Amino acid sequence: MRDAVRPIAALTAAAALLLAVVAPSGSAFDQAKQPSAPAKQAAPAPAQPPEVKQIALTDKQIESILASQKDFDALSDQASAKPGAKEPPNMLAKLDEVAKKYGFANYADYAIVQSNIELVMGGFDPKTKTYVGSEAVLKQQLAEVQADKKMSAEDKKDALADINEALKSPPPAVAFKSNIDLVGKYYDKLVALMQDDE
Template identity: 50%
Template structure:
């Protein structure tokens, strides 16, 4: 995957995580869905690939995410704008500082974690798949009487749109087991990024 596209893919992964990690509070579900429901990848966007995670990589993401996110925030929002090479070098350095070969490797690991988190049920902390997780969030928003009607309508539209292309199901049991084992730490760390 081209280096310049990494922030876009990480942002998409964060969107998937944002929707997937909504807490049991349905107001939080609404807030997360309203912020970033995943969208269908365009033809120009590469599909996320499933790699086999290691415990060392999970711990590396937990250690690196604040450093990497602070630097990535300096990148232009417009994906057509070429990122500053100095910022890209800083991203590489931050990833290397935490045990990754490069920012590309860090991004691949975050994508793999995001794929699992997108299919987790936050109540039971078990992997149910991205479609089932979205359906649970839809049911929670529908049942919430505290959300204003217009906000509820928008949240449901966003979640139903995401349900049209919920993302791939994770087939690698090792990844599911590692993310489940580290679910609380990953949820807390990656929710901070929203």
């Protein structure tokens, strides 16, 4: 059942990757250099995932995402070939090269399109293949996990915690409603792509 939570988790991971690649800032580094705060100070609230830069998607962008995946997977395999190994040199340049090959300005442009697709996919009911919104999908997943008699108690506890956490900080509403129809048009291919990535 944890697989059902993955589209939302993927969105968060993609947004975090995008933020790390596109707009690296020294804020975390600067905070690390500051002297530690007194113990009496309250811990800050957990950081919200970075907001997705929403754009109106096109057929060409989605087709390019689908076509490029094998090349990006090859880079990913290359990067993770040896556990604990350092990232290959010039990885961002290699990512940019693959992105440009498929019509994107650079890897950051690719990541924005990917994040927008994942944002919409997170709101599709996998059974009906219709868009119902991410909150409705999460609530449906919550009910399914609670009703699952075959799931181990530990797995159920973990899945419920994941879903409840996702419900506390849901992704933003889809700003471009045309993206819903467009992603729906490619739904089966996109689901297959997401399953291949797992």
